[in-house]
Amino acid sequence: MSATEQALASGDAVPLSLRGPAPTRIVAGYGFWLFLLSDIIIFAALFAAYAVLSGETAGGPTAADLFDKRHVLIETACLLASSVTCGFGSLAVQSADKRSTYFWMAITFILGVAFLRLEVSEFTHMLSIGAGPSRSAFLSAFFTLVGTHGLHVTIGLCWLIVMLLQVATLGFQPMVSRRFFSFGLFWHALDIVWIGVFTIVYLGAHL
Amino acid sequence: MSTEIEAQGVAPGVNVRTHGTRRSYLIGLGYAVVLTLASFWASSTDVIYPPGVPILLGVLAIAQMGIHLVFFLHISSAPDQTNNILALAFGIFVVGLLVFGSMIIMANLNHNMMPMDQLLKMQH
Numbered sequence: 436m437s438a439t440e441q442a443l444a445s446g447d448a449v450p451l452s453l454r455g456p457a458p459t460r461i462v463a464g465y466g467f468w469l470f471l472l473s474d475i476i477i478f479a480a481l482f483a484a485y486a487v488l489s490g491e492t493a494g495g496p497t498a499a500d501l502f503d504k505r506h507v508l509i510e511t512a513c514l515l516a517s518s519v520t521c522g523f524g525s526l527a528v529q530s531a532d533k534r535s536t537y538f539w540m541a542i543t544f545i546l547g548v549a550f551l552r553l554e555v556s557e558f559t560h561m562l563s564i565g566a567g568p569s570r571s572a573f574l575s576a577f578f579t580l581v582g583t584h585g586l587h588v589t590i591g592l593c594w595l596i597v598m599l600l601q602v603a604t605l606g607f608q609p610m611v612s613r614r615f616f617s618f619g620l621f622w623h624a625l626d627i628v629w630i631g632v633f634t635i636v637y638l639g640a641h642l
Numbered sequence: 643m644s645t646e647i648e649a650q651g652v653a654p655g656v657n658v659r660t661h662g663t664r665r666s667y668l669i670g671l672g673y674a675v676v677l678t679l680a681s682f683w684a685s686s687t688d689v690i691y692p693p694g695v696p697i698l699l700g701v702l703a704i705a706q707m708g709i710h711l712v713f714f715l716h717i718s719s720a721p722d723q724t725n726n727i728l729a730l731a732f733g734i735f736v737v738g739l740l741v742f743g744s745m746i747i748m749a750n751l752n753h754n755m756m757p758m759d760q761l762l763k764m765q766h
Contacts, residue, residue: 638685
């Protein structure tokens with residue numbers, strides 16, 4: 436018996452280089468993880484722009500004038516709750532339970548829509564009092580940062596609808612659970628970005 | 643399936659040990675709620691020395707991001723997560739460079755720039 440065969444036979448001792456390609460599930464998950472990290476780097480650039488420009492109000496309204504903490508707390512609660520229900524939904528997908536998948540993912544969807552509604556109402560209010568993105572560098576940076584996050588949430592909600600349709604039509608095939616799993620990662624990552632948004636943009640405004 | 647996962651490392655977000663339990667999500671929710679309320683409280687209280695509040699908010703935010711990574715994304719220091727951790731470490735490194743680098747450079751630039759009113763006077 437050669438050394439390689441011996442190593443393969445003993446199970447645990449098999450070096451990584453001799454184990455062959457990883458299953459698609461792991462490769463896809465890792466690839467999506469890399470995408471998420473690059474997405475977070477985009478947000479980092481927008482955060483840097485906001486941090487640099489947050490004082491440049493050009494005589495217009497300042498952050499402390501515009502932001503309402505209670506409103507943000509409700510938004511945060513919606514997003515955090517939807518993150519947890521999405522986690523419960525992912526567990527339902529793992530155990531191939533259609534009914535609880537629909538149940539938890541529907542709640543996730545509703546909480547996501549509630550978050551978006553609150554954000555849109557805030558934006559329209561700001562536009563109506565003349566604090567639109569063209570008013571000052573601070574507001575341009577604000578609308579770009581928070582708007583990009585909102586856009587991600589919107590895309591996530593569209594993705595969630597597509598995934599629920601795929602569960603309805605294709606069932607829990609490995610392909611579908613893999614996509615659902617990536618959706619879960621995406622949704623949790625958006626919540627992590629939101630922590631930065633409410634800390635830097637909304638709570639930082641009142642210091 | 644589980645032996646396959648252990649042989650090849652795991653994808654981020656897969657928690658092999660607590661597979662199928664809601665406990666980790668609920669624990670994560672508990673921590674996240676406490677940390678969120680703490681940062682909202684810290685930003686509006688008079689109890690804390692005011693110049694220390696931004697640092698406290700930063701610490702609370704980073705702690706909450708850590709909680710989300712561990713309890714929702716199931717990132718751990720287990721040997722089968724080495725790839726995920728390495729990618730995350732590189733991501734954090736780039737984010738740090740971007741954010742702090744921009745802030746330092748722009749603060750320096752502002753510091754060295756002539757005040758705007760004098761600049762306008764020179765144009766006449």
